[in-house]
Amino acid sequence: MSEGYRAPTAGTQRVLDGLHSRGNVRAPSSFLPGVLARVGLQDAYWQQGTPIGPVYVAYGEGGVSAVRQTSSPAHFEEWYRARFGRPVTQVARPPRPLADVVEQRLGSDAQGEIEIDLRGVTAFQRAVLQKTMEIPRGEVRPYGWIAREIGRPGAVRAVGTALNHNPVPLLIPCHRVVQTNGRVGEYAFGSAAKRAVLEAEGASPDLLENLARRGVRYLGDTEDHTFCLPTCAGMHRRLAEPRFVTFRTPQQAVSAGYRACDVCRPALAS
Numbered sequence: 001m002s003e004g005y006r007a008p009t010a011g012t013q014r015v016l017d018g019l020h021s022r023g024n025v026r027a028p029s030s031f032l033p034g035v036l037a038r039v040g041l042q043d044a045y046w047q048q049g050t051p052i053g054p055v056y057v058a059y060g061e062g063g064v065s066a067v068r069q070t071s072s073p074a075h076f077e078e079w080y081r082a083r084f085g086r087p088v089t090q091v092a093r094p095p096r097p098l099a100d101v102v103e104q105r106l107g108s109d110a111q112g113e114i115e116i117d118l119r120g121v122t123a124f125q126r127a128v129l130q131k132t133m134e135i136p137r138g139e140v141r142p143y144g145w146i147a148r149e150i151g152r153p154g155a156v157r158a159v160g161t162a163l164n165h166n167p168v169p170l171l172i173p174c175h176r177v178v179q180t181n182g183r184v185g186e187y188a189f190g191s192a193a194k195r196a197v198l199e200a201e202g203a204s205p206d207l208l209e210n211l212a213r214r215g216v217r218y219l220g221d222t223e224d225h226t227f228c229l230p231t232c233a234g235m236h237r238r239l240a241e242p243r244f245v246t247f248r249t250p251q252q253a254v255s256a257g258y259r260a261c262d263v264c265r266p267a268l269a270s
């Protein structure tokens with residue numbers, strides 16, 4: 001008996017008995033791994049199209065466990081076993097609800113509930129990753145914002161490390177976290193990929209870089225006197241209108257009579 005083996009539960013056993021009783025009815029080759037993954041006996045993965053090309057998405061009993069770009073299925077399987085200590089088997093298609101929700105989260109504004117397996121990460125990493133999931137599509141937040149929001153303002157570098165080890169890039173949108181100076185910065189799939197995903201989501205990386213180069217980290221609305229991070233949904237719309245001013249620091253905004261937007265909470269980004 002190999003280490004990590006768990007005796008099938010009654011429900012699992014029924015599924016396995018059901019499979020056995022299929023007799024010589026031949027299941028599609030992808031069927032068995034898919035079923036075993038659903039009942040928690042074996043992890044499975046499939047190839048999924050994304051704005052930055054195909055990625056491999058793996059899942060098991062705890063939900064989606066990994067998203068990764070590798071040069072071949074064999075490399076993915078090797079990497080998966082090294083990182084998680086268990087094998088993973090390719091299936092042509094994942095179970096329907098999972099396929100739909102992954103598709104939605106990767107490709108549109110609709111954000112269905114998704115189960116992500118974060119059992120292998122520390123409490124700090126989990127806090128970072130969960131906070132990252134709150135960043136809306138089309139917006140970005142600095143590393144320092146995440147650190148402050150989770151109550152660890154001094155841990156900016158550790159936030160970067162936690163995001164680098166994000167097991168499920170794209171699904172947990174670590175691409176929406178940018179450098180504290182506003183530059184787009186690095187990414188697990190490379191900085192060109194980060195720019196491409198942000199562009200596809202409607203957060204203009206060119207605009208972000210342009211503002212960062214000019215030292216602009218906050219925008220103030222000249223009508224209601226609130227100030228925001230540049231991609232805050234409300235502020236982004238106003239960029240088309242000549243009704244905003246720019247600030248380099250929260251202090252500068254506050255002393256000009258502006259108050260922090262309570263949606264993007266920009267004062268936490270300093």
Ligand SMILES: [Zn+2]
Nearest residue numbers: 228232261264
């Ligand atoms: Zn705002």
